[in-house]
Amino acid sequence: MIFNTQYPLVQAPMAGVQTSALCIAVSNAGGLGSLPCAMLTASQLRTELLAIQEGTKRPYNVNFFAHTPPEIDAARNLKWKNALAPYYSEMGLNIEEFPSGQGRTPFNAESAELLEEFKPPYVSFHFGLPKPELLKRVKAMGAQIISSATTVDEALWLQAQGCDFIIAQGLEAGGHRGHFLNHDLNLQMGTFALLPQIVKAVNVPVIAAGGIASSKGVTAAMALGAGAVQVGTAYLLAPECSTSAIHRKALQSEAARHTALTNLFSGRPARGIVNRVMRELGALSEFPPEFPLATPGIAPLRAKAESMGSGDFSPLWAGQNASECKNASAAMITHELAQGF
Template sequence: MRALFGIEHPIAQGPFGGGLSSVALAAAVSEAGGLGSFGAHLLGPERITALVADLRAATAKPFAVNLWVPHPGEDTVPDAAEFARHVDRVRPYLTEVGAPDPDGAGPFLPDFDAQLAALLAAAPPVISFVMGVPPEAAITEARDRGIVTVGTATTVDEAVALAAAGVHAVVASGSDAGGHRGAFLRPVGESLVGTFSLVPQVADAVPIPVIAAGGIADARGVAAALALGADGVQIGTGFLATKESGASAAHKAALHSAAARSTTLTRLFTGRHARTIVNRMTRELADQEDSVPGYPVQSTVMAPIRQAGEPGLMSLWAGQGAPLTRPRSAKDYVESLLAGL
């Protein structure tokens, strides 16, 4: 991993979407000898071009930019009546936080092909993907441009598919991980493999570097992942808790509270399964898990509530290692992860 990315330490920062990533965080991790990352799946082509320029201005060291591979049907916009029904489901919460109704006109996502073209043209040192296998042409073009590509797998079969597609490295993301689950070959419920079970199986199954992710939050987790055959680790929640991340004060406070000991996988916030700290929203709407629309429609419906900043109603993405985190700078966190290696 270190030789592949040109970094000093086998530590990668997980990419965050929805405003949780920051240029300051990615640059700080890269400057500390790891691989800083930025989640760009909600950014349009022009903003992606500007983002890569901003990252280059902030650090001369390698960094990664992440995109989501779209799933079929995610570009479908529901009719006005259907969208209104989904909004009515959360009407009491919209009223409580004083938020306006979400806009159901669509499109709800940037065009993936345009995003990918802009990112390839900007040529960051590393491009990572979640939610699927990136297009063959994109992998080929990335190689031609000298860009390292990374795929993300939640199962051994997904890792094998990514390796066969030609990515340079694969993240083995265990079910311990926070945020969205990236399963793409089988349903999420059939793809919940814990990190300590997943990593050695992936290491045995693919000929490319394996990066362990999920539940790793301190030096003990790093050492354990390396002992299981990983070439490095990717850490999300621990970096989300740092001073440089784009997480809100309420989100960071939740990561450092006793509440972080209880997380759940839910579709309520975005329509995709994602691990979050249990709160009032996940409890009160638990019986609606199978009724809410898929991503990105549900994400659009819930956006005004998530953005209102009420901890009991917002998405508090967190992995199962969240209780091991504490407030500090990204540089100090990287240094702590290397203790004993």
Template sequence: MWPQRELLDRLAIELPIVQAPMAGANDATLAIAASRGGALGSIPCAMLAPERIEREVTRFREHATGPLNLNFFCHLPSPPDPNAEAAWRERLAPFYREAGLDPEDAAPAAQRTPFDDVQCVLVERLRPEVVSFHFGLPDAPLLARVKATGATVMASATTVAEGRWLATNGADIIISQGLEAGGHRGAFLEDTRADTVADAMARQPGTFALVPQLVDAIDRPVIAAGGIGDARGVAAAFALGACGVQLGTYYLATPESLISDIHRAALAEARDDNSVVTRLFSGRPARSLVNRVIRALGPLSPAAPPFPTAGGALAPLKQAAEAQGRGDFSSLWAGQAAALAPHGDAETLTRRLGDETLARLQALASR
């Protein structure tokens, strides 16, 4: 009944839907619910210790029977830059003084570990059916070990050039991440340094411009991601040649996600025009709902130090503001279609989206 079955048959899933792995926003609970609904469940691993990854995979296997996607980052860590971090604290000092805090109390940033031998050993032992990567691919020897487990490898591309590179270097499926997508941009060929990031982001295509060009450019299945919030978007992705969709913001408001009540409240007020690509929260471009610090400093301020260190100096401010019920310094990740995100549990929403998309596709075919 689906116009394109490659993703369904290759991954042995019921619906051509991938629940996006969202570091800090989901664990096995959401992956289990999405899987039970017929989608590919995903667990983000970049911020998890090996023991935690193992526990989450065990929990998924105990409560779901579908395939599992483990997601990892492939960024090149930036060397510590004490001068940049000191300048960042100085830039934030007025906010610290207002909150009665000492800028020298900034906490270490949350670690995001790039894929390495330790994580590869985990993959070899846990044998997830799918392994996906953000910010490119790991070095060839590590990737070869992943593929030797039999896992399907997926990776995100934000441009046609990145999609071609991923296809040439071993990715089995390409995730076409348009500029509308929430959370971190998967860009890895684009220059996203502080002094060039605005130009790089200004040139990146949206989902429905990128998908058909990627489909034409590579001999790999393409998954559409970004700005898809209901059956209309899924049907449109198929019309442009995608074999499925990846949804993140769609699941953020579900009870299975890990986001805060403040983040949930912000999502409830989301509009088409109140999210921006910003580097303030990590040092790397990511789409968030606009809040006080973004308005005050500008979303792509060069003052923020390189990924992933920017968040450390914001942590005390975030904690103080959230204690008062405000998200002034919080990373409120969301895509441009956040206002379309429905309410309900992830399993029900997944199955409903599949049913509604099929009905829409059938109606279009009968015209």
């Protein structure tokens, strides 16, 4: 089997809505469980890796962002602050305490050192790949490399850098777009248009991702040449997922029918359920600073609104096929998806 797992199925790493619990459950059910690491401190990452080590003896994947942190632009930050000021006032927050900062940390030497201790069998990246010297360290520990491509050009680039598996991330996928060579969203395409083109262009196994949330979707992806599939949204209602009550409610409502790409929560396009702030500021807005600098500024609004039971300022990440979300265990969801292989 492609990952030395029972099924060629990858559980998509979903930062902010899962911990090691989902990763362990999917790996134990026969898929490749994944741990999102982009929002974890070194201490938190160690704790999660120890939990995985204790919870499963089966293969698993750890995922990191590979972006280059931008310099803070005072003018852009001020524009963002001014756009959010009316909401701060409405929510009783002090706009003069408007926070700024990076919000997300890319894969670095500290992360590499920690992974060398645990030696995970698979390491995946979003937004390209880390610097060559860091990638070399990951390969030296015996890990196989996975990364996302949203165009054929990105897939060819990843193959040239020595990627072992390439995820063909279609436009339907929930969460952040993985594009890194070109930020023009007009170049993005749906999974079943992108997948066969990447399969034809590269010589490494291709993992289909985006809009696949049922066994029928799995069958369709495999028929188009996928070596495996990656599924995220379908797991969001599982008890092993740490999806918030507000997010769960939205996923089970009619609102889940309408998702859109938005840069309001991080500064980079990501797909989520449309909510108030997306409608009022525009899902793809001129206001947020570059990724990931937008996150700190909107965070106080999110926290305050959520404390009142509202998801008006929350990133309700979901793919376009959120109606397939099942309120079932991760094992049950994995086995149902596996019927498509």
